[in-house]
Amino acid sequence: MAFEGLTHKLQETFKKLRGKGKLTEKDVKEAMREVKLALLEADVNYKVVKDFINSVSQRAVGQEVMESLTPGQHVIKIVNEELIMLMGGRESKINISPKPPTVIMLVGLQGAGKTTMAAKLALHLKKSNKSILLVAADVYRPAAIKQLQILGGQIDVPVFTLGDRANPVDIAKAGVENAKKNAKDVVIIDTAGRLHIDQELMEELQNIKSEVEPFETLLVVDAMTGQDAVNVAQSFNEKLDITGVILTKLDGDTRGGAAISVKAVTGKPIKFAGVGEKLSDLEIFYPDRMASRILGMGDILSLIEKA
Amino acid sequence: MGWFEKLKEGLTKTRDNLTQKVEAIFNFTSELDDDFFEELEEALIVADVGFNTTTAIVEKLKKRIKEKKINQIQEAKDELKNIIVEIMRGDKNIDIIPPKTPAVFMVVGVNGVGKTTSIGKIANFFKSRGYKVMMAAGDTFRAAAIDQLEVWGQRCGVEVIKQKEGADPAAVVFDAIQSAKARKVDILICDTAGRLHNKKNLMEELRKINRVIEKEGRDFYKETLLVLDSTTGQNAIHQAKEFIDVADVNGIVLTKLDGTAKGGVVIAINNELNIPVKMIGVGEGIDDLQAFDPEMFVDALF
Ligand SMILES: Nc1nc2c(ncn2[C@@H]2O[C@H](COP(=O)(O)OP(=O)(O)OP(=O)(O)O)[C@@H](O)[C@H]2O)c(=O)[nH]1
Ligand SMILES: Nc1nc2c(ncn2[C@@H]2O[C@H](COP(=O)(O)OP(=O)(O)OP(=O)(O)O)[C@@H](O)[C@H]2O)c(=O)[nH]1
Ligand SMILES: [Mg+2]
Ligand SMILES: [Mg+2]
Numbered sequence: 001m002a003f004e005g006l007t008h009k010l011q012e013t014f015k016k017l018r019g020k021g022k023l024t025e026k027d028v029k030e031a032m033r034e035v036k037l038a039l040l041e042a043d044v045n046y047k048v049v050k051d052f053i054n055s056v057s058q059r060a061v062g063q064e065v066m067e068s069l070t071p072g073q074h075v076i077k078i079v080n081e082e083l084i085m086l087m088g089g090r091e092s093k094i095n096i097s098p099k100p101p102t103v104i105m106l107v108g109l110q111g112a113g114k115t116t117m118a119a120k121l122a123l124h125l126k127k128s129n130k131s132i133l134l135v136a137a138d139v140y141r142p143a144a145i146k147q148l149q150i151l152g153g154q155i156d157v158p159v160f161t162l163g164d165r166a167n168p169v170d171i172a173k174a175g176v177e178n179a180k181k182n183a184k185d186v187v188i189i190d191t192a193g194r195l196h197i198d199q200e201l202m203e204e205l206q207n208i209k210s211e212v213e214p215f216e217t218l219l220v221v222d223a224m225t226g227q228d229a230v231n232v233a234q235s236f237n238e239k240l241d242i243t244g245v246i247l248t249k250l251d252g253d254t255r256g257g258a259a260i261s262v263k264a265v266t267g268k269p270i271k272f273a274g275v276g277e278k279l280s281d282l283e284i285f286y287p288d289r290m291a292s293r294i295l296g297m298g299d300i301l302s303l304i305e306k307a
Numbered sequence: 308m309g310w311f312e313k314l315k316e317g318l319t320k321t322r323d324n325l326t327q328k329v330e331a332i333f334n335f336t337s338e339l340d341d342d343f344f345e346e347l348e349e350a351l352i353v354a355d356v357g358f359n360t361t362t363a364i365v366e367k368l369k370k371r372i373k374e375k376k377i378n379q380i381q382e383a384k385d386e387l388k389n390i391i392v393e394i395m396r397g398d399k400n401i402d403i404i405p406p407k408t409p410a411v412f413m414v415v416g417v418n419g420v421g422k423t424t425s426i427g428k429i430a431n432f433f434k435s436r437g438y439k440v441m442m443a444a445g446d447t448f449r450a451a452a453i454d455q456l457e458v459w460g461q462r463c464g465v466e467v468i469k470q471k472e473g474a475d476p477a478a479v480v481f482d483a484i485q486s487a488k489a490r491k492v493d494i495l496i497c498d499t500a501g502r503l504h505n506k507k508n509l510m511e512e513l514r515k516i517n518r519v520i521e522k523e524g525r526d527f528y529k530e531t532l533l534v535l536d537s538t539t540g541q542n543a544i545h546q547a548k549e550f551i552d553v554a555d556v557n558g559i560v561l562t563k564l565d566g567t568a569k570g571g572v573v574i575a576i577n578n579e580l581n582i583p584v585k586m587i588g589v590g591e592g593i594d595d596l597q598a599f600d601p602e603m604f605v606d607a608l609f
Contacts, residue, residue, distance in 0.1 A: 037358055043540030046353050109538065110563065110591070111419030140591070142458035147451035154450075195566045222419065226355040226540025228568035249418060252503040254542040277418070277449070 021064065023071055028060045031075040035295075042255035042294045045230045048264045056082050080291050086260060087287035092244065092269035094121075097215040101133075101179045102186045105172075105212070107205055107240060108220035109232060110193030113248035113274055115144065117220050118190040119151035120274065120282040130185040132157050135175030137208065138192035139164040148190050155279055168192070172208045189214070196235035205240055216243045218271065221262055223247045229258040230265045237266040247285065248274035259290050339372060339383055347387070354571035354608055357541050360578045364390055388605050394574055395601040399583035403429070403530075403558065403598065408438070408493040411484065411520055411527040414560075415513060415550055416534035418501030421562035421588055423452065425534055426496050427459030428596035429560075429586065434463055438493040443483030444469035445476045445516060446500040456498055462593055476500065476512065477519045484523040495527070504549030517554040533582065534560045537570030547576045562588035565595070569608055 032053050039049045056079055065074045096102045104121065106114045115138070122132045134152050136159055138144035145161050152159035160175040172189050179187040191208065194201035209217060219233065219242045236242055245262050250273045259270055270285045344365050351361040364387070371377065371386050412429070414422050426442060434440045442460055444467055446452035453469050460467035468483040480497050487495040499516060502509035520529060531554045535543050550556055561570050564587050573584050584599040 040352060040358050041541060043355075043542070046349060109566070111421060111536065113419060141455075143451040143454035146454050147449075150450035195563075197567060222536075222538070224417070224536075224539045224542040226538065226568065226572065227353050228355070228538055228566070231567045232538075249503065251506075252417070252542065253505045253545055254540075257540070 023060050023063050023065060023074065025061050027071055028057050028075060031060075031072060032057055035075070035079055038295060039257060039260075042257035042296070043224075043226045043229075043261075044257035044294065045227050045261040045264070048230065048261050051264075052082070052086065052260075076295070080295060083260065083291035083294065084287045087263050087290055088269045089287060091284050091286050092271050093284075094125075094271055095216055095243070096130075096186070100186075101176065101184050102216070103176055103189065103212050103214040104186065104216045104218065105189045105191065105205075105209065105214040106218050106220055106246075107191055107236060107242070108193060109195065109222070110141075112193060112220045112222045114193065114220045115147050115151065115190050116277065116279075117246055117248060117272075117274055117282075118148065118188045119155060119157070119279050121272070122152070122157045122186075122188055123155045123279045124272075124282055125186050126155065126157065131183070132186045132188065133175065133179040133182070133184045134159045135172060135187060135189045136161040137168040137171045137175070137189050139166065139168055139171070140192045144190075144192065151279065168204055169207045169211055173211050176212045187212075196232045196239075202235070202239050209240055218242065218244050218246050219262075219266075219268075220246045220248060221258060223250045223256040223258060223273075224252060224254045225258040227261075229261040233262040234265045237268065242266065242268055244269050244271040246270070246272045246274065250283075251275040251281065255294050255296055256290065257294050260294060339378070344369065350609075351571065354569040355540050356571035357544070357575045360575035363578060364394075364574075384609075388602075388609065391574060391605045391608070392601045394577050395584065395604065397577070397581070397583075399577075399581065400557075401583045401585055401599055401601070403432075403585040404436075405494070405528045405530060407528045409487065409491075409527045410494050411487070411524045411529055412494065412496040413480075413499065413517065413520055413529075413531045413554065414497065414534060415499050415531065415554065415556070416501060417503050417546055420501065420534045420536040420539075421560075422446075422501065422534045423455050423459065423498055424591065425532075425560045425562060425586070425588055425596065426456070426498050427462060428588070428593055430459065430465045430494075430496055431463035431593050432596055433494050434465060439491065440465045441483065441487050441490070441492040441495045442467045443480055443495060443497040445479050445483075445497045447472055447474045447476050447479060448500040452498070452500065477515045480516050481519050481523055484520065484527075487527075495524075504546045510549065510553050513550075514553045529555075530558060531556045532558045532560050532585070534562060535570070535573065535576075537561050537564050537573075538566060538568040539572060541572060541575075543572040544575055544579065547580050547582060551580065551582065556582055558583060558585035560584075560586045560588065561599070565589040571608065 036053050060078050065071050108114050136145040136148045149159045160178050162171045176187050217240050219236050273283045273285045275281045348361050367390050377383050414426050416422050430440045444453045444456045457467050468486050470479050533550050533556045561584050587597050589595045
């Protein structure tokens, strides 16, 4: 495995240096080469990696190596802490408006997992006794409305639709009106997948947003996304001022470096993780777990935590 | 607009960065020195080529530069393109047109990459070339997957063989092959549910579908297409490895190239696993599918 490689390489690099007092510039530089490769292999964006390595190196040089750790482990400890910080430090909850209904809008690229996530969120909130309305505002993808209706049916949550001939802005607006009339606590709007460079469709989202003033605008990102994650996240954030991110398909074996990239360019918290196709496959996003995953070194980290 | 323009347009933003970068390297470095190669590495990694393949490409370029005594910037640049085109083409068959009919296509890939959409486009591609085409709704799992394929069936006027949601996908494919034989169909295209390659049971299910195709479709020319999303990073290599383990994948459809992602990971896949890209997806419309052209792909990359 790639990460065992990282641990192994770092151990090798530092074998000679065991118990050597302070971390020197040379130690750190050698270790950072390996860390850099690990992060790139995990699909963290190149520029983000570069910035990260620079700032971590600065912090690491001159630090006293803990008695119980090798210099390699000590560098990893620092890298791990910084990664967790970079991803927001701790978990972040979904915000519920004091003035119901709370409108939540899901946006993102094609196939990221928005429709599935709309239903997952509905189920999640339903468990805390919220009444929910799902709104089908994707009129482009074949059978998108039907898909949401089937998913809504599975969890017994109503789905509002005006068919696929109506305008998504009108659908969203009417959906929220409908929720108000029926005293719903939460409205979740599923939108069509779109490219961040598609001017017309990005404008459509801006129009929906200004019309229904969502309390949460969440960008749904596929965890397998590569280097382009920064462009996507930046564009969606610039145009829509998103309030958070959801990572999907984390049940795969991707290292998920996109999490770092997206957080680094938007500064917005990652709130949930999708971990399967079932509607109960939703987890709160924990930065510390994600850091271990990206570094791919659960074992060594638990060792370090004990130190 | 042709796909190349579309691709170029789609890639403009990042391509400009990349081109500027690559050109800056080639213009401002008087020698082809270490800095030059390091910057080149960066450009390739940002295109999702991945570290290993990037290193391999750069090493190869260094060797060629030495052998051919290249000292001109433009020549080095052309050589770099040649190297990538060689990796992407080799002696592989990059043509999707089957050498004989009847042919059966099985389309596989992880969730949401664009399998069903690509099938709709491919069905239309063959139909407009005079083939008699049929589709099989082998995704019986995802909500409204069958309805989605049926919409595509209507769009291109192609019959869809289906059963109920939740039915055994192998049984659907079995039925479809019998119908295809009975109706003397030239090309049968089978949709399958998206599945992550690390899910043992789902991959076993795919193996079973594959066996049905091999057994029932003995007289068919068989093609398995792996659909990859160009936005995907290094995980695509794992995907390819696991899917080849289950079925004899002989082509890749690279989707969503109309975005800013460059799909460079297919270079790594071609380098390591030798599965050729055959078609590319450049949009959500029925005509947004094009034959893969390595030169144009590489041109759009840099
Ligand atoms: N394994 C896994 N699959 C997921 C997850 N979330 C979504 N999917 C699958 O990914 C595929 C795409 O999901 P959708 O919810 O349709 O994605 P979307 O963003 O609404 O797609 P468009 O509306 O076409 O843009 C489906 O096959 C889902 O079942 C997840 O967390 N894990
Ligand atoms: N921009 C763009 N979008 C595409 C392309 N190909 C497919 N899509 C979109 O990607 C989303 C997912 O496509 P599907 O065909 O449903 O993907 P799939 O692999 O069948 O998904 P599952 O069956 O859920 O695993 C849809 O919104 C498609 O319209 C492409 O080449 N470019
Ligand atoms: Mg959707
Ligand atoms: Mg599908």
